[in-house]
Amino acid sequence: MINTCTVVLKYIRYTLCFCLLMNVVHAQVKEQGIIPQPYSIQKNGEVFRFSPAVAINIRDGISTDNLIFFNQYFHQLAGYNLSVKKTIAPSIQLSINSNKITEPEGYQLSIASKQINIIGHDQAGVFYGLQSLVQLLHKSNGKITVQGCTIEDHPRFAYRGMHLDVSRHFFKVNAIKKWIDLLALYKINTFHWHLTDDQGWRIEIKKYPLLQSISAYRDETIIGHKKDSPHRFDGKRYGGYYTQEEVKAVVKYAMERHISIIPEIEMPGHALAALAAYPELGCTGGPYKTATYWGIFDDVYCAGNEQTFTFLKNVLDEVLPLFPSKYIHIGGDECPKTKWKTCPKCQRRIKDEHLKDEHELQSYFIGRMEKYLNSKGRQIIGWDEILEGGLAPGATVMSWTGEEGGIAAAKLHHNAIMTPEKYVYLDYYQSLYPSEPLAGGGYTPLSKVYNYEPITKELSGDEAKYIKGVQANAWSEYLASMAQAEHQIFPRILALAEIGWTDKENKSYPNFLKRLRYEQPLLKQLNINLADTFDEITDSVMESADRQIQLALSSTLPGSQIYYTTDGTTPGLKSKKYDKPFLISTSGKIKAAVFSGTKQYGRVYEKDFHLHKAIGKTVTLTNQPQGGYNPGNTFGMVNGVFGSKLYNDGQWYGFNGDDLEAVVDLGKAQPVSQLGINILKYHWQKMWEPTLLTFEISTDGKNYTEVYRQTTFNDNGINAVRANIKTTQARYIRVKGTNKGIIPPGEYIAGAKAWLMVDEIVVK
The missing domain is CATH 2.60.120.260 (Galactose-binding domain-like)
Known part of the structure; x- marks a missing residue:
């Protein structure tokens, strides 16, 4: 476990350097918190103070190779190195004891005045204990301290994931690594890498060089939203792909941070980019072009053509050595059957295989690819459409269209990952303010993500065990840059981290926000372009007892006050102070703003009302x-x-x-x-x-x-x-x-x- 400490030390460097710059911010925070919230925290009133006398003691097979990096990072803060030697106190003790810490990935972090102990169930447990320690470090008046406590902690779900689509927009290796660092800090252990789609093929396959020269690029890209008509385009060739060497480097980087990368090679739909290079794999023979706009396309892999399966098996033969993950994601979503219905080869396949219809043809397709992957020692994950026509044996369902797919899979005793678009799609809008950057059509504010519960009431206790975890998805149609992607992903991915790690009884949105506010300066110091508007005004339009319209306003910003106007003018401290829901008696524009003391926070809220005779009827x-x-x-x-x-x-x-x-x-x-x-x-x-x-x-x-x-x-x-x-x-x-x-x-x-x-x- 050479790399158990490596990345944590990087975070310690970030945090400690940040502390040097942000003493004032830290001084304003009475209590530091951890995201995700641990299983239990017991404070003891003691304080561990760092000094040159503090040493690090590594035991039970944990490598000491990376401690030089710890001292390098610590030196940036303190101006001295911590020694590495066997000692009792003052020291940081790292060890593994699976008998004492029984839950996988679990740890115990004990902080007393003379010693810090981190005991992990396994290497990952030690790693996550260090992540929590990083978040607890505090610098004040030139002194580095940690408040005394004992933390017992382990994850609720084994699978805690984030998905990233790099097909619609391509993100370079440095961006991927940057985001992997943050996933590790917040104890997310799976990165789902969506590598192929209609708009681009992003992984090098040496047997099929046209995937690099043709499929990885599109002629131009749509401007604005897909719903606009007519579509407008930028006229610029766009694309890129990861070489196999780059993929290996990213996979290794993630493994060092206890993150498994699951690649997605989409099939049988979302195949236009591949068909553009190899048109013989489609039902009509083409010609095809890599898609230049977003959506679902009728041209998919031909399920009646043996060349299709040969191609996909050859692709997977190059993909599998790059990714040691147990699971391979094969997509399976949004596959129109239009071409299959008129394709002689597909209809022959239906007849020869005694299939009922095109839905069973999709099940045949998925089942055949699953058998191949099983023969290579791997398991498949697919979007919930793989349920169509019957679920392939051993398949894990990733439920995205809603929760129904995950529920159905669990009732069939198949593993499921819950990732419903209504709750955990990070490409959707996170506020309803008109100035919000262009995004997908939905609305998933931070509070909605945080309050999602993956175990639904429809599942019995025995069935619930098949829900293996939760994942947030970031589709990149409207994530044209790193900055845009970060604005959409952060801080909502932190809410997902807490869903996956923390028992629901220990969750509290107000408490989460308190801890998140403490994390904000650190995230900004790490150059994360996070959306920091979650404390802005939200509203509720309600019906009063006498069937009139009333408006309720709220903000989660502590100690704040809302001021509003009803005549469309800009609100200020001399405007009407909001204290309770009020009636809307005339048509017009309501404006409101949040103030912390005399300073306005965030954007001005606006809402138009149009009254008429049917109001409240x-x-x-x-x-x-x-x-x-x-x-x-x-x-x-x-x-x-x-x-x-x-x-x-x-x-x-x-x-x-x-x-x-x-x-x-x-x-x-x-x-x-x-x-x-x-x-x-x-x-x-x-x-x-x-x-x-x-x-x-x-x-x-x-x-x-x-x-x-x-x-x-x-x-x-x-x-x-x-x-x-x-x-x-x-x-x-x-x-x-x-x-x-x-x-x-x-x-x-x-x-x-x-x-x-x-x-x-x-x-x-």
Whole structure:
């Protein structure tokens, strides 16, 4: 275990150098904390003080080879080296005792006035004990101290992972190593490296040189968001790949930090980059081009072609020696069956193998590759679509579309890793402020990541043991630089670290934030471009007892106060002080800001309200909204808040293949002269306008009269339908929208169900 201490010492160097520069910050913090929160901490009131007399004692087979680095780093802080010798006190004792520390990766860290003891169950346990010690180091008035305590600690889950997509945007080796350092510091032990996709092939395969010269590059890259229409491009060739020697170096670097790297070689879908170089592997023979925009593509590996399997086996034969990990990720997600349905070879395969349909053909494909990897002593992991057509024996499911895949796998007694996009996708927006950098469509604030619980109530105690861990995913469509990637990953990956390591009974979001604030200066000192906006204002639009709209504002910043205005002016210390939720009585813009003392923290919060006759009224739906576009009630349809173009704010209601039929009860008959609704049209996100939209009115809820219809919606984005009608008495308003149904041929994701997206039924 030559490298058990190596990286930790690097962190000690970072931390100690940081302490030299940040004494004032440290002095303001009464108590230092550890991320992730340990299993137990018992303080003893003692203090360990570093001095030239302190020595390091390494026992039980732990290598002393790297202690010279420890002294090098320590010297930067203290101006002297710590000696390495067998001594009792004052000293730092490192040892392994699996009988005393029974949990894998577990450790005990004991700090007294004369001695620091770290006992690990294994080498990883010693390593993680040192990570905790790093976070506890404190410098004040030129003295380096550690507060006395005993920490008993071990991880909740064996698998604690972070995924990084390098296909959409390519990150160089130095960036990968930098992020691996941070994963190790926070006890994340798995790095899932997404190496191949439609937009680029990123690993050298010597048997297939065209993967380097063709598949690793694309002609240009989309500008802006995929949902924009028409698409715009930068006209610049883009790409790159890792040589096998570079991969070996990264894998070795990670292993020294007790991180296993799992490579992902995507199959049978997301294959355009590979097909661009080797078109004979596709169903049509091409020609194909490496994708220049983001999305899902119909052209996939041909499952009826033996050359496909020969190619993939040869690729894996070069990949496996580079990665000693037990698992190999084979993707398996988002594989359209369109080409397979019309491909003679695929249809012949279905017939010859006595398969029921194309879904079973995918299962055949995955099962065949699994057998090959099993023959090489490896196991497969795949995204939850590998459940389609039957789960391959021995496969581990990585559940991303929701939790259902992981639940289904666990009930079948298959191992599962929980990574649902709704909770742990780091490429999604982490705030709803308009100035937030471009990101994916979802919304996963730090609090939502932190509060995710991987063991769902649907699983029994016996089934729960098949949930092996949790992972956060960073897809790189909108991570065009290291700085952008870090802004998205940090600090949310620290929340993931605590999900994976800390027992749920020991978790506390306020306590986590307290520890995170202490970590912020260190992360910045390590040149991490973290998002430090998690204490900014968040809101809740609620219905009052008398069915009016009220707005609640909050901030997690300790000792702060919120000031707000209702006339659209910029809030300041002389504005109205927020102390409780308040009613929204007129249309207009609310602005608010957080102040710590006299200093404003973060960005100014803004929200527009549009009041009308249907505010707070009862809405009845014939069909229920689905997926991530089901807010759980109909209040958002009549709350005066319009959904944004980012469709991630919980205001939009989505109907996947189903029609909209909503009835608003105004409570009594009254004059109505304008009816409206907002429709979201983004064909590149499968969001289609209705083929027919109608408004009907009634006084009794039984007999309706149509007063407006519309069949065309021209704007890409939000179509704000406002129908001016002859003033009429009405109590009930019925809105009908006919779903596009199946997306037609030639359109993005043809053959899939269309989403009908609506928000705010307006009555004036």
